[in-house]
Amino acid sequence: MHKQIFINLPCKSLPASKAFFEALGYRFNPQFTNEHGACLVLGENLFAMLLTEDFARGFTAKPLVDAKTATEVLVCLSCESREEVDELVAKARAAGAAVPRPPQDHGFMYGHGFEDLDGHIWELAFMSGMPPNA
Template sequence: MSTKIMINLPVKDLAASKKFFTELGFAFNDAFADENMEAVVITDDILVMLLVEPYFITFTHKQVADTSTASEAILALAVESRERVDELADKALAAGGVAVGEPRDLGFLYLRSFTDLDGHQWEVSHIDMTAAMEAS
């Protein structure tokens, strides 16, 4: 079995968060869904578990980070093309996300960042490996 990752994120409004990620085009795994959580399928090996805050706290016993004043992490997705970077970022902004800075184009690396409805920062990038090798 390959190594898989499940990222657990606290959310205030589970239905709104599910709608946000649906609008980005992601599917959900109903085997991990109930009134406390939803599982966003990023790939076969990556799930993002959206957990309502009171349920999330039962796993950590710490306060949930206030994403309006602090960064807890940057969730980075590498995708197959610059067009896919723009597609995901544009869908996120249309669904209520907020842009973080301007798009960055380093020639071999193109990325855009946004926050989701709960202030979690996402970065979507495309790396042109041929251009990256030529640049080094």
């Protein structure tokens, strides 16, 4: 079926957004990065395209959502451990992210998250097992 995912997210300042994610330890694919957009590598075959707002408008007839005032998408990434979740949230906070909620511990799943510089919500989760009654 599908082999890759590209999440497209508009951003107000592409240089600031790139610096933010680089501070979290992520890298960008230079083959798909220019002054209009940057290909954020999230994992094997997992990518987010950070697009300038003007460039993003070229892909839709709908108005762009201001992610600081409305939620247009929740991006959830799996992590290898609780420590990785906490480490990424700490790096995001240090790089200027908002962290509006405390961590959530559901026993089999631990999660926390942040809002990037543009307000996009990034949830991070570590699953140590299956939910009860699954």
